[in-house]
Amino acid sequence: xxxxxxxxxxxxxxxxxxxxxxxxxxxxxxxxxxxxxxxxxxxxxxxxxxxxxxxxxxxxxxxxxxxxxxxxxxxxxxxxxxxxxxxxxxxxxxxxxxxxxxxxxxxxxxxxxxxxxxxxxxxxxxxxxxxxxxxxxxxxxxxxxxxx
Numbered sequence: 001x002x003x004x005x006x007x008x009x010x011x012x013x014x015x016x017x018x019x020x021x022x023x024x025x026x027x028x029x030x031x032x033x034x035x036x037x038x039x040x041x042x043x044x045x046x047x048x049x050x051x052x053x054x055x056x057x058x059x060x061x062x063x064x065x066x067x068x069x070x071x072x073x074x075x076x077x078x079x080x081x082x083x084x085x086x087x088x089x090x091x092x093x094x095x096x097x098x099x100x101x102x103x104x105x106x107x108x109x110x111x112x113x114x115x116x117x118x119x120x121x122x123x124x125x126x127x128x129x130x131x132x133x134x135x136x137x138x139x140x141x142x143x144x145x146x147x148x
Contacts, residue, residue: 007089011087013142014085015086016046016083018039018042020082025078040102040116047098060123063121064118065118065119067116069116091131097116097117097118
């Protein structure tokens with residue numbers, strides 16, 4: 001993933017504001033790189049709830065993360081106002097791809113990018129399954145464009 005070859009910012013229809021915690025900051029005075037994945041997970045959860053129109057049912061999860069590709073571009077400092085932008089860029093037979101950006105809300109400075117492959121999952125069989133028509137329709141409807 002080339003962090004400088006980003007999707008058009010107008011494709012992002014979902015934003016999750018983040019609250020930085022004192023323990024997110026390391027001895028160098030910026031947010032530790034390990035925390036970024038938690039930020040992306042928070043953005044994913046809020047995005048999926050919005051797309052689906054209902055809270056995530058943690059007892060019946062139907063998507064799992066299969067791959068994450070994260071690029072660190074600039075440090076995040078404690079006093080900054082941070083948000084995660086999330087969009088779906090593709091839907092395949094058994095998976096869909098989310099692209100996310102962490103940025104400073106006021107300046108728009110991009111701090112990090114992340115591409116996640118989300119695989120649809122059948123908990124009963126513990127195997128991947130096809131993206132349901134409901135998921136496909138919800139993602140396409142929310143994004144307002146064809147996803148392939």
